[in-house]
Amino acid sequence: MTYIPVRGRTIRRRRESERSTRRLVFVLSSAAVIAWLLSVTLSTAVHVDTYGHSLAVALHILSLVVAFGAVILVDWHGFLWLIGRRQLAEVLRLGGAATLLIWGGLAGLLATCVFLNPHLNNPLTDLKLAAVLVLSLNGIMLIPLMRRLARLPSDASFEDLTAGQRIHLLLRLVISQACWWTAIIIGFINAEF
Template sequence: MLVADYLIAVWLVGRSTFAEAVAGIDRLHLLIWTGLIGLMGSGTLLEPDLATVTARVKLGLVLVLTLNGLQAMLLSKRMKAAAGVLNMRLLAWGAITTIVSQGCWWGAMWIGFITASARS
């Protein structure tokens, strides 16, 4: 997801067009979904203690991340259909999608790090 944020930053500073940024992000979907599957798989292999609040919060973050990813695919299709025309509604939707995604990714990673450190 950081690459998607980078592509938007490049567009914001005028070094690419909106259509180029959206096309680049569209190509990242497979990589992003692979990362999510890896996160879920590694979390399952670590056999989390579902009785703990942190494990349940992390599962909640991963669920929100998955749902956010599904709606992000719809957003991507809408942005492609806009053919590079700047639409404030789509940009706001994209900003919210990014904030939710980053919050979930970093939250889940932070919880995993803290949990692993506590076990050591």
């Protein structure tokens, strides 16, 4: 390891960047909670006919396929990076490209939920809705780590991360997959009854 002098301006920029990242995480987390609350609240007030409900179900499933498909692809490439089969730059580039698909699909899920007449007195439905909120916040909590990863060399490996970064990344991955699969399985169970 070599010593590379860092200028005061560079340190100030990094601190400002970290502050702006914290503000961004706070704003996005607040927006996610508000959007989730709005979706759940409106779902109790909006009732649609059979055709509208069928259309909402189709759009809900389409949004699920888009968002979860992109998540699976990014997580798969992340796993390949973890075992040394991909470079960090590839994973970050794919993650950047998939961001719009993931968040657009999630927005579609929240928007179509309004027209699905969910049974909010069903504990499974409540668990599904909580999983959707947690996975949204979990994705937002990845932003600071992803920004740190983007500053690493493009060929950095998983072992190059600090222990805290590795744990953070793996924890976010587990939470993401657990929440997505919980919401999907409960959604299909509820659709049967």
